[in-house]
Amino acid sequence: MRLQIGLFGRTNVGKSSFLNMVAGQDVALTSPVPGTTTDVVEKAMELLPVGPVMFLDTGGVDDISVLSELRLMRTAKAFDRADVAVLVTEPEVWGASEELVASEAARRGIPLIVVVNKTDQATPSESFLARAGKGGVSVIACSSKNMRSRDLYVCAFKDALLKVCPEDFLRTPAIVGDLIPAGGVVVLIVPIDIEAPKGRLILPQVQTLRDALDHDAAALVVKETDYTRALARLNAPPDLVVCDSQVVDRMVAETPAGVACTTFSILFARFKGGLLEEARGAAAIARLKPGDRVLIAESCSHHALEDDIGRVKIPRWLRRYTGFALDVNVCSGRDYPADLADYALVIHCGACMLTRREMLLRIEQAGARGVPITNYGLCISFLHGVLDRVLSPFPAALDAFRRAKASGCDGKEVPRDGALAH
Ligand SMILES: Nc1nc2c(ncn2[C@@H]2O[C@H](COP(=O)(O)OP(=O)(O)O)[C@@H](O)[C@H]2O)c(=O)[nH]1
Ligand code: SF4
Ligand SMILES: [Mg+2]
Numbered sequence: 001m002r003l004q005i006g007l008f009g010r011t012n013v014g015k016s017s018f019l020n021m022v023a024g025q026d027v028a029l030t031s032p033v034p035g036t037t038t039d040v041v042e043k044a045m046e047l048l049p050v051g052p053v054m055f056l057d058t059g060g061v062d063d064i065s066v067l068s069e070l071r072l073m074r075t076a077k078a079f080d081r082a083d084v085a086v087l088v089t090e091p092e093v094w095g096a097s098e099e100l101v102a103s104e105a106a107r108r109g110i111p112l113i114v115v116v117n118k119t120d121q122a123t124p125s126e127s128f129l130a131r132a133g134k135g136g137v138s139v140i141a142c143s144s145k146n147m148r149s150r151d152l153y154v155c156a157f158k159d160a161l162l163k164v165c166p167e168d169f170l171r172t173p174a175i176v177g178d179l180i181p182a183g184g185v186v187v188l189i190v191p192i193d194i195e196a197p198k199g200r201l202i203l204p205q206v207q208t209l210r211d212a213l214d215h216d217a218a219a220l221v222v223k224e225t226d227y228t229r230a231l232a233r234l235n236a237p238p239d240l241v242v243c244d245s246q247v248v249d250r251m252v253a254e255t256p257a258g259v260a261c262t263t264f265s266i267l268f269a270r271f272k273g274g275l276l277e278e279a280r281g282a283a284a285i286a287r288l289k290p291g292d293r294v295l296i297a298e299s300c301s302h303h304a305l306e307d308d309i310g311r312v313k314i315p316r317w318l319r320r321y322t323g324f325a326l327d328v329n330v331c332s333g334r335d336y337p338a339d340l341a342d343y344a345l346v347i348h349c350g351a352c353m354l355t356r357r358e359m360l361l362r363i364e365q366a367g368a369r370g371v372p373i374t375n376y377g378l379c380i381s382f383l384h385g386v387l388d389r390v391l392s393p394f395p396a397a398l399d400a401f402r403r404a405k406a407s408g409c410d411g412k413e414v415p416r417d418g419a420l421a422h
Contacts, residue, residue, distance in 0.1 A: 001043060002054040003169045005161070006099040006110075007340030008075065011059065013087045014117040017144035017179040022154055023402075040078050049273055049360045049378045050214050051160050051169060054082060068353020078322040079104060086116045091124035091141075099353050111164035115140045138163060155208060155368035162360050170356050175208050177215030179260065179360055179393055180239045184217045188232070189243035189251055195305055203352045204264045209243060224397050228254050240393065242267060245354050246309070262390045271395065272359040274375075277367065279397040281374035282382045283404035284345050290324040292344035297362070298332040299352040309376065314347060317383045317388055346373040348421070 007015040012202040021046055041057040056078040079085070089098055105112040114132045116124050120143035124132075129156040135138040138160035142153035162170075180186050190196075192206055194324045201209075205221075212219040220238070222230045224247040229256075232239070241261040243251040248263055255261045288294070307313060315328045331337060340346060345368050351359045366373040374382075381387040391398040 001169070002052045003161075003165055004052065004083045005167055006056045006078045007088060008058055008078070008085055009088035010093070013088045013090050013093070013312065014144050015334075016041070016057055018086075018088055018115055018117055019055050021057070021142075021147070021347075022148055022157060024150075025384045034293050040075070047161070049277065049363055050158060050165060053161075064265050068294060079108065079110075082110055082249045082309050083111045083169070084112045084113065084164060085379045086115055088329050089132070090118045091116055091122040091168070092128050094128060098132075103354060107287050110268055111166075112137050113157070113160045113164065114139045117144055119143045120146055141193070152368065155364060159361065159364050159368065162357060162364060167357070169275070170360070171269060173225075174215060175211035175267050177217070178243065178315060180212065180215065180217040182216040184239035185234065185236075186212050186217055186219050186240045186242060187238045188219055189227050189241065189247060190221055191244050191247055193246075194307075195309070204268050208264060208267060223384040227251065231256075236420060245380040246313075248377075248386055248390060252384075252386040252389050253422070260277075260393045261356060262393050263377040263381060265350045265375055266381070266390055266394070268352060269375050269378060270397075271356075271400070272351050272354065273356050274359060274373070274401050275364040275394060275397045277363050278348070278374045278378055279387075279391060279394075279401040280404040281345065281366075281372035281399055282378040282387060283381060284372035284374070285321070285382055286405060288322055288326060288344055290322075291327055293327045293342050294318065295337070295340065295343045295346045296328060296330045296351040297332070297336055297346055299351050299358075301332040308353065310347075310349060314376065315377060317380065321383050327405045336362055336365075338365075339369070340371045343371050346371055347379050348375045350375060350376060 002266070007019060009015050019041075023043055040059070041055075043055040043057065045053060045055070047053045050056060053155075058075040062258065069396045077343065085101065087098060087101045087105075094236075102112060114137055116129070116132060119141045119342060124141055127141055129141070132243050140156045140160060143149070173289060175184055188205065188208060196202070209219050209221070211344065217239070225242070229248075237256060237259050238259065241263070243263055245263045245265045251261060265274065269278045288304060296314060298310050302333075311330055316328070318326060318328070328360075348359075350364065351362075354362075363373055378387065378391075381390045387401060391401055
């Protein structure tokens, strides 16, 4: 199901131009003569990380130009379909038309985003912005003609969209269910070490188990020390093997070549929505330079253990891989920095305590600053030289990683490979 985004506002404020800018191509007819878009123009696209969306570009709710009955009717129909309403206006232009769109959205319970377009011509005043943002509405100031700042505007728009889009559209894929046939077998490798909580499994492991059962698959749970023995007892290879990232090198070494394998952390990067972006981000490890700032972000503040994964192990593996010192910072819980611009890389935890929306927002915030973001599992697999193998169940993510790795910052092949010497 596509998220339907209605573009409303007066004629000539730049609704079609805004859509063209977001789409990165000319899809909607624009014109300096008011009233060009007489019909509702539909434009379907993949607006990552939100997902598949459909823009409905309307003719315009207007109190200036001659109103065509038909156009108004069609605009009302777009309101009937919209999951999110985007009101496009210009700096200092707020009158009956804008109030009409805002009140119509409120009456129907449709979330609203205000786009103040044409900021190249005039700067919106504080009082105007306050009025547009009344009731906590997200306001984005942009110029649809300024293509150099396109990425910033589109990122801000995606951010606003992620905040308001109904939960249903953020619905996640299965955790493992789509990777195993019904009646299939998945092996879950769960180390029971000092980091494992006493007497129970951790949430991602339990959720993976439940998801396998929901998809009529069987799950075999073993410690890494019993893995090969368990494999030998199966009368056919398993359909998938999933392990804790900390034993990924061992798992890959012991898993027969044709057997699909991955890590819990990678499954959860996908489940939380950011696998493509985070696979791409892993390639940035190869481009780190001495002294670069790296942010290790954990989304809950658990008690740090002696050999803590985020505070001790990952920094150690990074140092060993790069061969130089990095400026590693750790943040935990809700205190994710608002401005990530100083960082060369963000390495995020599995985010099991965050909602998909929260994680997508964090990825988006990094994207807005041009800062690559990856996650613990992807980073650990990369540092152990096995990321290609554990990404192979996800061809699009594998492709994104390989492309990012091959291109480097300067478009040249990056010489260093993701292999860690133990
Ligand atoms: N200077 C400037 N002109 C814009 C901007 N956005 C749109 N326009 C111009 O405004 C006119 C109307 O744009 P259009 O997208 O057709 O408006 P619509 O009727 O709301 O769909 C066109 O001449 C556009 O080139 C902008 O951000 N800055
Ligand atoms: S939220 Fe992050 S740090 Fe906390 S338990 Fe989950 S993966 Fe670990
Ligand atoms: Mg138009």
